[in-house]
Amino acid sequence: MYKAPIFKIEKSVFVVTYGRSGSTVLQNMLNALPGHILRGENAGLLAPLVRAWQDLRQFYPEQVARMQTAGPLPSGPHQPWFGYEAIEVDQLGQELADVFLRQVLRPEADTRVIGFKEIRWHEDPDLFVPMLEFLQRYMPNARFIFNTRDHEEVRVSGWWRNMKRALVLEQLETAEALYADWQVAHPDSFLAMHYNDYAKDPEAWRPLFDFLELPFDPALTETILSRKLMHMKWQKPLSSPAASSKG
Secondary structure, X not given: OOOOOHHHOOEEEEEEOOOOOOHHHHHHHHHOOOOEEEEOOOOOOHHHHHXXXXXXXXXXXXXHHHHHHHOOOOOOOOOOOOOHHHOOHHHHHHHHHHHHHHHHHOOOOOOOEEEEEEOOHHHOHHHHHHHHHHHHHHOOOEEEEEEXXXXXXXXXXXXXXXXXXXXXXXXXXXXXXXXXXXXXXXOOXXXXXXXXXXXXXXXXXXXXXXXXXXXXXXXXXHHHHHOOOOHHHHOOOOOOOOHHHOO
């Protein structure tokens, strides 16, 4: 059975973006760095785990207070919420994160930095902050890279081109508003990158290397930028942030 060497992980990095933003180029760059593994999209698998943790931490204090008024704690087997007060919310969160790390991200023996990129972060705006808070609290030294692209370029790319222009722009603006709010509240935990800056200019990658505390490697950036991406020619996304709105 696979056992991740989780205690060797120095930091975790998560790319927060939307579809057709150029994030696969960013993924390629991160995976070219020694000791770095940035997994690809996982269809928003983190969301239900965080939702369970978030629902519990919101409801838990209120329910335990109600139980306290009904009688002394710990509760007994005759009560409908028997044992609820014994739940450890932080322990549950940490173990959910550990399972996600081991079974989804699956670091390798020499992995020092682990993470993933996802395009579905904004699908549930109410869950956006809890997801990043969860990663920041339970994943090792979590950092976030927010990746954006010119909206008109996104609009005519991939599945977006089948949607009404106004709807596409609304979704992109919603996503970036969420990003901006997080950045204001957590100025030391993120890097903002823009595809139109780094797509053709190797020097525009320097802030990423600084963010990762690595020496800048211009030759590597030129190599990555020279690769032709083919994933949209053979791979249909499992779902997209726009899937329910196509028409």
